[in-house]
Amino acid sequence: MEQMSNKANKFSRRSFLGTTAAAAAGITILPSKVIAGLGHKAPSDKLNIVAVGIGGMGFANLKNLESENIIGLCDVDWKYAARVFEHFPKAKRYKDWRKMYEELGKSFDAVVIATADHTHAITAAHAMTMGKHVYVQKPLTHSVYESRLLTKLADKYKLATQMGNQGSSGEGVNQTIEWISNGEIGEVTKVEAFTDRPIWPQGLNTPENGQWVPETLDWDLFIGPAQMRPYNEIYHPWNWRGWWPFGTGALGDMACHILHPVFTGLELGYPTKVQGNSTLLLNDCAPTAQSVRLTFPERKPKKKMKIKLPEVDVYWYDGGIKPMLPKGWPAGKEPNDAGGYVAFHGTKDTLICGCYGKDPWLLSGRVPVAPKFRRRVETSHEMDWVRACKESPENRVKTASDFSEAGPFNEMVVMGVLAVRLQSLNKELEWSGEKMEFTNLKDDEMIKTVVRDGFKIHDGHPTFEKTWTDPVSAKAFAAELIKHTYRAPWSLPEMPA
Amino acid sequence: MTHTSTGRRKFIGSATAALAGITFLPSRVIAGLGHCPPSDRLNIAGIGVGGTGYLNLKQMETENIVALCDVDAEYASRNSFREWDTVPQYADFRIMFEKQKDIDAVMIATPDHTHALPAMIALRLGKHVYLETPLTHSIFESRILSVTAAKYKVATQMGNQGNSGDGIRSVCEWIWSGAIGEVTRVDAWTNRPTWPQMLQRPKKEMRMPKKLSWDLFIGPAIYRPYHETYHPWNWRAWWDFGTGALGDMGCHILDPVFKALNLQHPVAVQSSSGQTTIDSPPNSEIVTFEFPARDNFPKVAMPAVTITWYDGGLLPTRPDELSDDEPMGDEDGGCIFYGTRGEIMCGAYGRNPTLLPTSQMEQFRQPEKTLRRISAAMDGGHEQDWIRACKETIENRVETTSNFAYAGPLNETILLGVLAVRMQSLNRKLYWDSERMLFTNITNEDQLHLLAENKFELVNGDPRVNQKHISRPALPTIEEWIRHTYRQGWEQI
Numbered sequence: 001m002e003q004m005s006n007k008a009n010k011f012s013r014r015s016f017l018g019t020t021a022a023a024a025a026g027i028t029i030l031p032s033k034v035i036a037g038l039g040h041k042a043p044s045d046k047l048n049i050v051a052v053g054i055g056g057m058g059f060a061n062l063k064n065l066e067s068e069n070i071i072g073l074c075d076v077d078w079k080y081a082a083r084v085f086e087h088f089p090k091a092k093r094y095k096d097w098r099k100m101y102e103e104l105g106k107s108f109d110a111v112v113i114a115t116a117d118h119t120h121a122i123t124a125a126h127a128m129t130m131g132k133h134v135y136v137q138k139p140l141t142h143s144v145y146e147s148r149l150l151t152k153l154a155d156k157y158k159l160a161t162q163m164g165n166q167g168s169s170g171e172g173v174n175q176t177i178e179w180i181s182n183g184e185i186g187e188v189t190k191v192e193a194f195t196d197r198p199i200w201p202q203g204l205n206t207p208e209n210g211q212w213v214p215e216t217l218d219w220d221l222f223i224g225p226a227q228m229r230p231y232n233e234i235y236h237p238w239n240w241r242g243w244w245p246f247g248t249g250a251l252g253d254m255a256c257h258i259l260h261p262v263f264t265g266l267e268l269g270y271p272t273k274v275q276g277n278s279t280l281l282l283n284d285c286a287p288t289a290q291s292v293r294l295t296f297p298e299r300k301p302k303k304k305m306k307i308k309l310p311e312v313d314v315y316w317y318d319g320g321i322k323p324m325l326p327k328g329w330p331a332g333k334e335p336n337d338a339g340g341y342v343a344f345h346g347t348k349d350t351l352i353c354g355c356y357g358k359d360p361w362l363l364s365g366r367v368p369v370a371p372k373f374r375r376r377v378e379t380s381h382e383m384d385w386v387r388a389c390k391e392s393p394e395n396r397v398k399t400a401s402d403f404s405e406a407g408p409f410n411e412m413v414v415m416g417v418l419a420v421r422l423q424s425l426n427k428e429l430e431w432s433g434e435k436m437e438f439t440n441l442k443d444d445e446m447i448k449t450v451v452r453d454g455f456k457i458h459d460g461h462p463t464f465e466k467t468w469t470d471p472v473s474a475k476a477f478a479a480e481l482i483k484h485t486y487r488a489p490w491s492l493p494e495m496p497a
Numbered sequence: 498m499t500h501t502s503t504g505r506r507k508f509i510g511s512a513t514a515a516l517a518g519i520t521f522l523p524s525r526v527i528a529g530l531g532h533c534p535p536s537d538r539l540n541i542a543g544i545g546v547g548g549t550g551y552l553n554l555k556q557m558e559t560e561n562i563v564a565l566c567d568v569d570a571e572y573a574s575r576n577s578f579r580e581w582d583t584v585p586q587y588a589d590f591r592i593m594f595e596k597q598k599d600i601d602a603v604m605i606a607t608p609d610h611t612h613a614l615p616a617m618i619a620l621r622l623g624k625h626v627y628l629e630t631p632l633t634h635s636i637f638e639s640r641i642l643s644v645t646a647a648k649y650k651v652a653t654q655m656g657n658q659g660n661s662g663d664g665i666r667s668v669c670e671w672i673w674s675g676a677i678g679e680v681t682r683v684d685a686w687t688n689r690p691t692w693p694q695m696l697q698r699p700k701k702e703m704r705m706p707k708k709l710s711w712d713l714f715i716g717p718a719i720y721r722p723y724h725e726t727y728h729p730w731n732w733r734a735w736w737d738f739g740t741g742a743l744g745d746m747g748c749h750i751l752d753p754v755f756k757a758l759n760l761q762h763p764v765a766v767q768s769s770s771g772q773t774t775i776d777s778p779p780n781s782e783i784v785t786f787e788f789p790a791r792d793n794f795p796k797v798a799m800p801a802v803t804i805t806w807y808d809g810g811l812l813p814t815r816p817d818e819l820s821d822d823e824p825m826g827d828e829d830g831g832c833i834f835y836g837t838r839g840e841i842m843c844g845a846y847g848r849n850p851t852l853l854p855t856s857q858m859e860q861f862r863q864p865e866k867t868l869r870r871i872s873a874a875m876d877g878g879h880e881q882d883w884i885r886a887c888k889e890t891i892e893n894r895v896e897t898t899s900n901f902a903y904a905g906p907l908n909e910t911i912l913l914g915v916l917a918v919r920m921q922s923l924n925r926k927l928y929w930d931s932e933r934m935l936f937t938n939i940t941n942e943d944q945l946h947l948l949a950e951n952k953f954e955l956v957n958g959d960p961r962v963n964q965k966h967i968s969r970p971a972l973p974t975i976e977e978w979i980r981h982t983y984r985q986g987w988e989q990i
Contacts (some may be wrong), residue, residue, distance in 0.1 A: 199772075199962055201953055203780075238960045277812040278770070280691075280779045289771045290780040291811050321811060324785050324926075331925035331938060423812075427821035440821060455692060462730050464691055473612035 169355020270433025
């Protein structure tokens with residue numbers, strides 16, 4: 001295994017580097033009209049796009065990109081991907097993105113990634129070091145470290161990037177942010193948000209038995225950098241979101257949409273304090289309901305704003321639980337708008353919006369008129385990224401969810417996951433964004449988590465036997481959640497300085 | 498067991514006789530009126546004795562256990578029916594009350610939906626009542642029990658055993674002494690449910706266990722076919738029979754809050770929760786209760802207070818005054834009082850109260866213990882204190898501390914929280930008029946949107962979420978939840 005890992009690593013790394021070096025040297029050896037990330041392309045020219053993880057959301061993204069050349073499609077499950085393959089008959093088909101990058105490395109300009117969360121980062125990072133533009137589904141990554149890595153790679157390689165929180169290109173987010181900037185609700189010290197997800201099952205015990213892997217599925221590739229486990233249909237193709245090694249629960253699914261106007265509108269950056277709690281927390285599967293509080297320190301507004309940005313607490317709820325309705329709520333009005341809700345509590349008013357910053361309104365009933373300073377996207381979230389891909393780095397207008405913003409934002413989202421998974425430490429966790437570590441964990445602090453909820457009724461008698469993990473060092477456990485150890489032979493590129 | 502048919506008339510007859518003070522009972526005591534030397538033994542009947550009821554009865558063994566009643570002779574034969582095998586055993590409490598005239602007091606530990614009726618019958622017969630938590634299944638039942646208990650002047654006790662404990666008494670004395678100033682906010686929580694909730698009603702019928710009287714289990718509720726998901730154990734996870742986690746633990750955990758803050762009825766309530774169906778409570782709940790100001794105490798005022806309840810693993814925010822390594826509450830939950838001059842935290846049942854930061858306990862000069870202490874409260878003291886009260890004359894009786902005059906409003910509050918959970922789809926803070934037992938901000942047009950079916954399945958790996966919602970007119974539906982129409986054949990309360 002060790003030997004194989006080395007071989008695979010060397011082989012792939014070298015050829016990736018080769019491509020990038022050629023591109024960096026500006027030598028036009030590519031048949032394509034563009035050198036991704038460096039050259040500049042007339043808007044009429046078509047991008048050559050490949051996609052990884054196409055059976056689900058990826059297909060929806062690709063349909064919005066049909067004006068471009070879709071030249072390669074990769075999915076670990078060819079049965080699930082079959083309808084997409086048929087839809088793009090000219091595209092070459094792959095199971096392993098490494099092979100696709102290898103074979104099509106010289107011809108593709110950009111990649112769309114819509115795999116399970118745990119393979120977002122590795123799939124994107126290696127494309128980025130090849131100088132490829134990336135569109136990555138939300139949540140951007142599975143861990144804090146991975147987010148930081150993609151942020152830095154995007155900057156280093158000067159790429160057009162976009163996270164798939166399509167609402168960020170929508171009018172709701174723009175309006176919400178413009179109202180806040182204009183001081184319509186005063187200074188904000190508290191934000192509350194919820195999603196009604198998960199509506200799929202979570203809080204599940206790990207299946208005790210594996211199932212036969214379908215012939216059309218490469219399970220080893222699905223697992224990728226995560227720990228190997230037997231296949232079960234409960235993980236793939238659909239419910240991986242509920243399993244910690246692959247997904248990030250309701251937070252990862254919806255917070256990237258719902259909290260986006262919060263992060264951007266209040267210029268949040270890194271949180272300093274977090275705490276979370278939930279229904280029964282299992283080691284393997286996300287809970288059915290979660291509640292999280294993230295505290296952000298006072299910020300200096302970067303752009304011109306009519307308000308100060310004092311310390312703010314952001315509360316997150318999912319799985320049906322919600323913040324209490326604010327005083328003056330119109331009786332009977334459904335707070336859930338398109339799967340979510342946000343209340344910005346300001347010193348002058350309260351702003352309410354739905355998921356994606358949708359339909360903002362003020363609790364006072366006043367309708368603000370604020371200057372529209374944000375760029376409007378008239379095409380689509382996907383096509384705006386295509387636009388950015390075709391612009392030269394010097395003149396590029398950033399997409400609405402460029403990694404320079406989506407990266408730190410996604411760290412906020414996965415920080416919620418950390419708060420929930422570390423809840424048994426029974427304290428508010430203090431976070432250093434710079435160092436990417438919790439600063440109030442002690443060396444001798446231990447943590448254990450429920451492995452299996454053994455509730456059973458035998459002849460009418462309940463038993464509540466829970467099995468637990470062995471206690472492990474809390475520091476080490478947290479460090480692993482922040483930066484995952486990848487299964488060989490998978491590895492990430494180096495973190496740029 | 499031959500069942501003679503003696504009906505309502507006869508019950509009323511004996512109660513009247515008792516009220517008139519005519520000693521015609523063979524027993525040495527006239528329940529609720531007479532007086533019984535402490536050395537004399539009470540005659541206690543148990544109703545619902547296969548689960549917690551057995552544990553309660555064990556704590557009452559100082560007395561005579563004279564009758565046992567359970568709808569499931571099989572389940573009860575694991576413990577009570579086997580242990581007291583010479584005692585007459587019944588399936589139907591109505592028949593027990595008819596047949597057996599030597600009962601002084603009853604212990605009731607049936608599922609929630611059959612708490613009120615046997616208790617009511619017992620009260621009218623002048624019998625002392627010990628009733629498990631929550632006192633009743635509906636607010637109306639709760640109100641009627643309190644009123645009836647007061648009328649018949651019997652000794653009553655709800656089974657919130659922590660109420661007799663030292664912890665709750667300390668909390669009261671501390672707060673009343675002004676130790677933390679005026680309390681305006683309380684957070685409370687439990688880890689329950691640790692059993693499955695948010696269940697789908699089984700579509701298939703199951704074979705009925707031989708010794709189970711299913712019709713009697715259903716009692717005053719709407720009939721449904723037998724299934725083991727309801728009985729003997731998980732009835733708590735069904736709205737028709739139980740009240741979810743709040744009903745299970747609310748009476749224990751909010752008890753110190755109620756007592757120390759001298760609460761009566763909330764004026765407003767609001768809730769959100771995990772998914773809940775028309776049939777089954779959710780896996781997690783948050784409920785906020787708002788109470789108006791109460792009369793000042795000599796050393797501290799009692800301003801309006803907001804109480805927030807969390808269950809299913811959800812927790813309130815940790816107070817800053819709690820240091821990192823200290824647990825919040827205990828393994829069953831707890832509560833935190835936020836006062837103008839400090840904080841008090843205790844575990845479930847009011848256990849182990851402490852000021853926050855806990856370091857303050859070192860120099861804390863505890864106020865004088867003005868409240869009566871009961872030894873081994875959680876290990877029989879609570880039951881024994883009721884037995885003591887049963888034996889005292891009305892004139893000289895020192896009431897139990899969770900008698901129905903106290904426990905009624907506490908229980909109503911818990912049930913109001915349950916209603917708020919079931920009424921979430923109204924999307925508003927609910928204003929409560931406790932006098933009239935109705936919500937004041939619901940109109941004829943309002944509809945409740947309730948999840949009737951929630952089916953999730955994977956078909957070849959593809960998820961199918963099938964949710965069926967139904968709409969019901971809010972006012973009559975809620976009125977029914979407050980009041981409960983009993984099934985035909987069951988005397989309406």
